[in-house]
Structures are given as C-alpha cells and as structure tokens.
Amino acid sequence: MKSILTGKLCLTSLKPCNLETCTKEEILEYFENTYDLDETLFSALKDESSFYLCPDRLRLPLIFYFCHPPVLYINKLLLTGLIKEQVNPSFEALFETGVDEMSWDDTENYRMGGSFNWPSLLECVEYRRKVRAIVRKVIQETPLELPVTVDSPWWALFIGLEHERIHLETSSVLIRQLPIHLVEKPLGWRYASSSSGLEAFDNPLIKIPTSQVAYGKPRNFPSYGWDNEYGQMTTIVPDFEASKYLIMNGEYLKFVQAGGYGKKVYWTKEGWEWRKFRQAHHPTFWVCTKGCKSGCGAALASYSHCQPDKATKTSGEAGCTEEPPSGNQNGWCLNGVEEEELPEYRYRAMFDILPMPWDWPVEVNYHEAKAFCTWKGSGYRLPTEAEHHLMRDGSKKPLGDGIMSDPIFCDDLKEKSNINLVFGSPTPVTMYPPNEAGFHDVFGNVWVWIEDHFNGLPGFDTTYLYDDFSSPCFDGQHTMILGGSWISTGDEASRFARFAFRRHFFQHLGFRLVRTCGLLKTPVRVVNAETIIPDNSITVPKETVQMITVPSANTQLRYETDVAVQEQLELEYGDLSKAGYCSQLYGVCNRVIKEQQLAGSTCLVLGSGTGLISFMLTQLFCKVIGIDYCGRFIETAQQLKYSGYQNSDVKVPDYLDRDRVIFKQLTWIPKEIGRHCFILVNFLDRTLNPSAWLVRLSQVVQAKGLVVVASDTWSRNNLDQRFQELRKQLSFVEQMEIISKGKQGNKVTYVTIWKP
Structure with a gap:
C-alpha cells in the first residue's frame, strides 16, 4: 500500500x-x-x-x-x-x-x-x-x-x-x-527484544513520603498545549507506596490463572457488566486458542484473534518476523511447535503474533486494571494524578530551565524512555534506567490509568478554535491517563500531557500499583455530575482514600440537571402570551424576516433549549433544526415533539407543526449542518466559549440570509468587544431589547441582527 x-x-x-x-x-x-x-x-x-x-x-x-x-x-x-x-x-x-x-x-x-x-x-x-x-x-x-x-x-x-x-x-x-x-509490518519497524520466559517477577513497592506537589502548564511555556494542560493545581499528597515497575504480563498472568475474569467480587459494577458483555477471559492483546470474542464490528464481527487456524502470522522472536512456510496458509508454527502444542498465551503486537513477552507491561482497560488491584488486596489501587507527578519528580527539570525542562525536547530522551517511536512496541520494564525516585517508565512504554476523573485544572479556559476538545470529557465518564506510550509523539509525549478515555477503551495503556501507607487518607478527585451513578464511577479502598467531589470545569454540564430543565421549561412555556419571552423573541424574528424580505425554507436555532422557539418558527419555515449542547434539554424537546406535552403545565400549542422540527445535541457547529437562510442564536450566556459559536456563523448562513443573536448580557455598551469575531464575518443591522417577566423579576434580553 x-x-x-x-x-x-x-x-x-x-x-x-x-x-x-x-x-x-x-x-x-x-x-x-x-x-x-x-x-x-x-x-x-x-x-x-x-x-x-x-x-x-x-x-x-x-x-x-x-x-x-x-x-x-x-x-x-x-x-x-x-x-x-x-x-x-x-x-x-x-x-x-x-x-x-x-x-x-x-x-x-x-x-x-x-x-x-x-x-x-x-x-x-x-x-x-x-x-x-x-x-x-x-x-x-x-x-x-x-x-x-x-x-x-x-x-x-x-x-x-x-x-x-x-x-x-x-x-x-x-x-x-x-x-x-x-496487515504487514512496514520496512524498518522494530519491536523491542524480550526474555519471553519470565512468569514471575519481583516488583517491589517504593515509598514516597508526604509531600506538596504543584502541576499544570504555564501559559507562557513555549510549546503547543491542549486546553486541559493549562492552569495550576497545588495539593498535599499523603504517604504512599507504588510499584517500581509497570505491572507486567507475567504478573497479570497470575490474576488470569486465578480465575480473576470469572469472579464478580473483583470487579466494579460497571466493570463486571463490561466483562460479561465482551465475554473477556484475558487482556485483549493476548492470544489464546479458545475463540474469544474480539469486539470487532461490521464484517469482522465474527472474527477472533484467539483461533489458531486464523492466527496466520507468528513471529518466533520478539524482534523479527518469520515468513510463512510454503503451503501452510491456515496456521503457523511457533518455533517449530505445531498448532495443537501452542503455548496457552501469545501476544498480539502491531503487525505480528509474538511469543508472550512476560516482562513487557500488560495492556488493559480501566476495568481490568481495577479488578487486578482488588484481587491483589491490601488496599491496592491506581495512582492519583498528584501521586504520578511525585513519582516522576526525579525525571524532570525545574521550569526555570525553559523548554529543556520538558523531556520531549531533550537529546537524551531515547536513552531514558521508550517514547516518541524509539521502538514499535513496548519494552521490558527493566530496559530503561530508573529515575531519581527509583521508578522505571514514568514516561513512555505504555500510558497508565489514573484514579481521578478527567477535569480541567484551576484556571481552565478554552480556545474558540477548538472549544470542545476537552470540556465534554469533564463528565465523570472519562478517567485520566498519564505518561505517554511508545508511540506517543509531540505534545502527547510532553511532561504536561493530560488525556482521558472512557473506562472500557483499549489503548497502549497499562497501570502501576499504588497504596496509601500513612495515617492520612489520599484524596481522589471525582467530578460532581448528576448523570453519574456513584457506584459505577470509581471504586477505591475507603479506609485509606477520601473521595473529593469537585465541580466540572465544563460549566455547560451544570445544565444537565432536573433543576435546570425545570427552569428552562418555566422560561419557555411559563408564559405563552404575547408578553412571554419566546413569544416576544418570535415576534422580533417575524418582523425582521419580513423587513429584510427573507425567503427560504430552512431555519437553524442554536440554543434550542427545550424546544418552544423552534416549534414557533415552523410558522415561518418548512424545516427547523434545533441544536443545543445540553443533552437534558434536547431529550425534553424530543419528548415534547412526539407527545406535545410533558405534564399539565407544559404543552406545545396545537397550531404549531412539531413535525417540521429536528433536534440535535452538538457541542459545536459541524459542517454537516449545511447553510440556512435564517439563524437564531439563543444561548450565548450559558456557553463555555461564545466566540467558538460566533466564529462559525458565516459558514452556515446563506449569502442572502439573516442572523439573530439573543443574549441577556451582550448589550449595546459592549457590542464591539463582545462581537469582534462576528464583525469580521457579518454586517451589523440593528439592536433592540425585549423585556419579559420571570420568577426573579423582569428579564432583559438584547437582540442583535446581522447579515452577510
């Protein structure tokens, strides 16, 4: 190819x-x-x-x-x-x-x-x-x-x-x-070597005394960074001890042989449901001969790595790939051993099946890592983000050293870490020297799972160019990963890199054992989101760990609550008279559409809330697309579309054509939305970064279209500052105010009109 x-x-x-x-x-x-x-x-x-x-x-x-x-x-x-x-x-x-x-x-x-x-x-x-x-x-x-x-x-x-x-x-x-x-290994792709015979390995714990740690990327650091890296966290970390090496395949084998995948007691509730669904019996990149479920999709749904007659390429050495013997197209021999005599487990590398490298780090998802910790007993868990920073302290230079304080910029990186594609695979956990704290592979080899939920650091902010890179993942459903892997390059290999995955994801990703060993409890940070089921989100030894509930750095998630839904319903449906908020906003839209002699069939509502203004606009357009980032609002709007009412207090007027409306939950304006003759923007006051929405309006409004922007705070006094991005794309037409009544008194909304 x-x-x-x-x-x-x-x-x-x-x-x-x-x-x-x-x-x-x-x-x-x-x-x-x-x-x-x-x-x-x-x-x-x-x-x-x-x-x-x-x-x-x-x-x-x-x-x-x-x-x-x-x-x-x-x-x-x-x-x-x-x-x-x-x-x-x-x-x-x-x-x-x-x-x-x-x-x-x-x-x-x-x-x-x-x-x-x-x-x-x-x-x-x-x-x-x-x-x-x-x-x-x-x-x-x-x-x-x-x-x-x-x-x-x-x-x-x-x-x-x-x-x-x-x-x-x-x-x-x-x-x-x-x-x-x-697949076929590209020319020059190089796996690491391995002893491939180490079934048990001494992996001692190293103690770290109580310390204060600060982390986060300074905004003036001269390298690219994703939004979640910036800000600073300072915290006290109680005494803990952590395994010197990443957990190896050889160590994890003991859990597998002990029947760990078949014992519910070791798994979280969410983890056990995943294990049953996937019918997992060992890590996904281990290969056995029992036809385990693969998890592939579509045409590959019935495929399994764990079929000796389908494992058509086997390498005899970790560092090389043998060619198949002529005539043997169904299965390969492993170092001369026939298929029926194959070892219990082999290893799926990128492009080959290798003899199991027992001294390479095991690669598992969060559920599997947590099950191993529970099986291990004695308060074992995964590290926190703060603990990981303390473990790597000996590997990093102070920020005063400038760009060279980040290992990815250092010439000796490949001598210290399996990162930045030095190899095309993991390496033995003993291959690279320990850092000053005594730990191996704090950077590279494989990522490690972290106990903390993914969240922004204090001072988190977004850029209008990629407003939703991190923020949708501050939801308690995403668990942090740190340290990078053998194929992490660029910013991913930086000391500041912070990423996260859903707990069932697979990656070049393993873990390290940790446990608290002092009198103080270790803080683990979990995101406070109403949509999370606490029993599913995280399981830690309660005797030694304190769960610290923190608000999501994504302020938009505050609207994913019953209270927020009821407040939005009250705003929209509480007063359906001409004095109501939605009725007045619709009146403005109706007037300017007629004055501008706007003709078109489709309308786009950004910030559709629970749906009323979208339903009202069906009086003017054949098709209305209502978009909101808030899943609870969209869900409520969908219910109202299909039934026409939610309870005795919330009802869509019968004269509105609900079938003309399509609701979608989106965190930005994608190209697939297309162009529309009329756009109403109705949620800037509750977005994380209003500019991220405004900068895209010119891409979705037709050449002779019209844009109406409604906001509680974006008034005439700060129009130039607030709409500087919009002024680069569209021409200002006029501004007006609408005043509606609410439980908190009169609500003043500033409405601005724009056109290409």
Whole structure:
C-alpha cells in the first residue's frame, strides 16, 4: 500500500517546535514528519478493502481516520482566515466528526461501518495530497510572528499538527485489532527484544513520603498545549507506596490463572457488566486458542484473534518476523511447535503474533486494571494524578530551565524512555534506567490509568478554535491517563500531557500499583455530575482514600440537571402570551424576516433549549433544526415533539407543526449542518466559549440570509468587544431589547441582527 503515500515512508519522530524560536523551515519539517508518520502507519494495511473495516465495533472504519486529520487542518485554518476556501466541502463535512462512544454496549452504527458508502481510497489519497500542498503553502507564505501563542492564527496549524499525532496513536490501536493477515509490518519497524520466559517477577513497592506537589502548564511555556494542560493545581499528597515497575504480563498472568475474569467480587459494577458483555477471559492483546470474542464490528464481527487456524502470522522472536512456510496458509508454527502444542498465551503486537513477552507491561482497560488491584488486596489501587507527578519528580527539570525542562525536547530522551517511536512496541520494564525516585517508565512504554476523573485544572479556559476538545470529557465518564506510550509523539509525549478515555477503551495503556501507607487518607478527585451513578464511577479502598467531589470545569454540564430543565421549561412555556419571552423573541424574528424580505425554507436555532422557539418558527419555515449542547434539554424537546406535552403545565400549542422540527445535541457547529437562510442564536450566556459559536456563523448562513443573536448580557455598551469575531464575518443591522417577566423579576434580553 505504498501507493497511499503522498510523501515518504517515515518511522522517526522529530521533536515538537519551540514556539519562541521556531523558523518556517522547522515548522515545515515538523509538518512533513507528522504527515509522513501517519501515512506510513496506514501503509501497513495490505489492500484497499481493509480501510473500510471496523476493527472495533464502537469506532469508525479506518478510512475515516485516514482522512479525518487533513480535514481538521482545513477546517481550523478556515476559522483563522489562513485559507479562504474549502478543498472538498463534502469531505470536510463527512470526515469532520469523530466518535467517543458513550458505552461499551452501544449498538453498532452502520453509517460508521458496514453499509455506508464511503469515498474511494483513491479520492482520499488525492484529498490528503491536496491538503499537504495547501498546508505547505500556508507555512511558506504566511508571515510568522514569534512567539506563537493561543491568540496567533498559527495556533490553528499547530492544532492540526498535534491532532494528527494523537490520531497516529489511536489509529495504531485500531490497526492492532485487525486480523493479522490483513496487515504487514512496514520496512524498518522494530519491536523491542524480550526474555519471553519470565512468569514471575519481583516488583517491589517504593515509598514516597508526604509531600506538596504543584502541576499544570504555564501559559507562557513555549510549546503547543491542549486546553486541559493549562492552569495550576497545588495539593498535599499523603504517604504512599507504588510499584517500581509497570505491572507486567507475567504478573497479570497470575490474576488470569486465578480465575480473576470469572469472579464478580473483583470487579466494579460497571466493570463486571463490561466483562460479561465482551465475554473477556484475558487482556485483549493476548492470544489464546479458545475463540474469544474480539469486539470487532461490521464484517469482522465474527472474527477472533484467539483461533489458531486464523492466527496466520507468528513471529518466533520478539524482534523479527518469520515468513510463512510454503503451503501452510491456515496456521503457523511457533518455533517449530505445531498448532495443537501452542503455548496457552501469545501476544498480539502491531503487525505480528509474538511469543508472550512476560516482562513487557500488560495492556488493559480501566476495568481490568481495577479488578487486578482488588484481587491483589491490601488496599491496592491506581495512582492519583498528584501521586504520578511525585513519582516522576526525579525525571524532570525545574521550569526555570525553559523548554529543556520538558523531556520531549531533550537529546537524551531515547536513552531514558521508550517514547516518541524509539521502538514499535513496548519494552521490558527493566530496559530503561530508573529515575531519581527509583521508578522505571514514568514516561513512555505504555500510558497508565489514573484514579481521578478527567477535569480541567484551576484556571481552565478554552480556545474558540477548538472549544470542545476537552470540556465534554469533564463528565465523570472519562478517567485520566498519564505518561505517554511508545508511540506517543509531540505534545502527547510532553511532561504536561493530560488525556482521558472512557473506562472500557483499549489503548497502549497499562497501570502501576499504588497504596496509601500513612495515617492520612489520599484524596481522589471525582467530578460532581448528576448523570453519574456513584457506584459505577470509581471504586477505591475507603479506609485509606477520601473521595473529593469537585465541580466540572465544563460549566455547560451544570445544565444537565432536573433543576435546570425545570427552569428552562418555566422560561419557555411559563408564559405563552404575547408578553412571554419566546413569544416576544418570535415576534422580533417575524418582523425582521419580513423587513429584510427573507425567503427560504430552512431555519437553524442554536440554543434550542427545550424546544418552544423552534416549534414557533415552523410558522415561518418548512424545516427547523434545533441544536443545543445540553443533552437534558434536547431529550425534553424530543419528548415534547412526539407527545406535545410533558405534564399539565407544559404543552406545545396545537397550531404549531412539531413535525417540521429536528433536534440535535452538538457541542459545536459541524459542517454537516449545511447553510440556512435564517439563524437564531439563543444561548450565548450559558456557553463555555461564545466566540467558538460566533466564529462559525458565516459558514452556515446563506449569502442572502439573516442572523439573530439573543443574549441577556451582550448589550449595546459592549457590542464591539463582545462581537469582534462576528464583525469580521457579518454586517451589523440593528439592536433592540425585549423585556419579559420571570420568577426573579423582569428579564432583559438584547437582540442583535446581522447579515452577510
């Protein structure tokens, strides 16, 4: 599949750019390296048909991940004005949106899998080629002002670069789940060596005394960072002890042999439900001979790695891949051992099945890691974020050392950590030297699961260019991962990197054992969200751990409550007279539509709430699309659409045509929304970053359309400041006020009118 390359084969990752000193030549080289690495990974697929398979039933087919990164470059560069035109509007809608499935038992979406008609591979390769040329031109021709900061147009380019490097890693996990006969190791791909015979290993605990720790990325640090990295947390960490090494396959084998996957007592409630659903009997990248359920989707639903007659490629050495003997197409021998004599467990590496490397770290999801901790007993758990920072203290330099305080920028990185693609696999946990605190692999090898829920640090803020990168994951459903893996590059390999996954996700991801050993309880931070079932969210030794409930840094999640729903219903349906809020807002829309002689069939409501204003606008439009980020509001609006009422107090007037309305829950305005002749924006006061919505309006309003923006706080006095992004795209027409009555007194809403 070298034909998919728009550049060259590449297996070496460069350092990220220093945003204080980088030149255009360095940025261009880093871009080419990023693009080449991604394409080299996909060149491992043996034929075009593999691009349309779903290695994971809850994820998109691989063709999506091949085209998604270049689409993001285009869409982000458009937002900053570094480019003026789309490349392929249908691609930039289709490949814009990824997937973060809500639950391990979600029904497979066939738009994402079996029956959806995706573009051809040739079309996707040509799209990548065009985007490469466009980004090269942007880098070469756009004036570069240093330092590059979050307020610089160049930030959009670095979003694209680091986003593609994230997908280099996530795509590698998906490719690793493909049937082995569909992939071929790229030339030069190198696995680490292993003793492959170590069943038991001494993994002592190292004690860390009570300490204060501070973490978080300074906003002036001269490298790219995602929004969740910034801010600062300072906390006291009580005495604890942690395993010197990451938990190895050899250690985890004892849990498997003890029947750990069959004993409910070791698992959380959520974890046990997942284990039963997946019918898991061992880690997903272990290979046995018993036909275990794979979790693949669509055409691969019946496939299993754990079938000796389907495990068609086996490497005799961890560092090399043997060629198949002629005539043996159904199964391979392992070092001369026939299939019926194969060892109980082998190991699925990226492109080969290897003898089990018992001294490599085990790779499991959160549920499996927690079950092992419980089986181990004696108060064992996963580390907290603060504890992880204390464990790595000996590996980092003080921030006063500038850019060199981050290991990813240091020349000796490959001598200290299995990160940044030094190898194409994990390494033995003893391969790299310990840090000053005595721990191995605090950076690299595999990510580690953390006990804390994912959340923003104090001082968290978002950028309008990617408002929803982190914030939707501050919901208690996402658990933190830290430290990076062997394939983490760029910002992912930074000391500041903070990421999270749903607890059932697979990644190059393992864990380290920790337990509190002093009198003080260890604080574990969990997000306070009404949608979380506490028994499912986290399970820790209550004798030694204190659960600290913290508010979500995503203020939008505060509306996901019964109280917020009732308040919104009262605002919309509490007064249906002409003096009511929605009636007055509809009156404004009706007037300006007639005055501007607006003609069109579709309307878009951003901030549809519980639906009334969308229902009212059906009097003026054949189709109304109501969008809100709040799931509870959308759910209530859907109920009202189908039944017409919620209770005796909430009823949609009979003269409104509810069938003309479509409600969608979205956290931004995607390209798939299309263009509309009329847009009403009605929720800026409750969004996390209003500019993130305003900057996209010109992309969804028709050339002769109209935009109405309603806000409680964006008045005439601060119009220039509030709408500076909107003024770059649209022309101001007029402003007015509407006054409605509520439980808290009169409500003043400022309404502004705009047109292209």
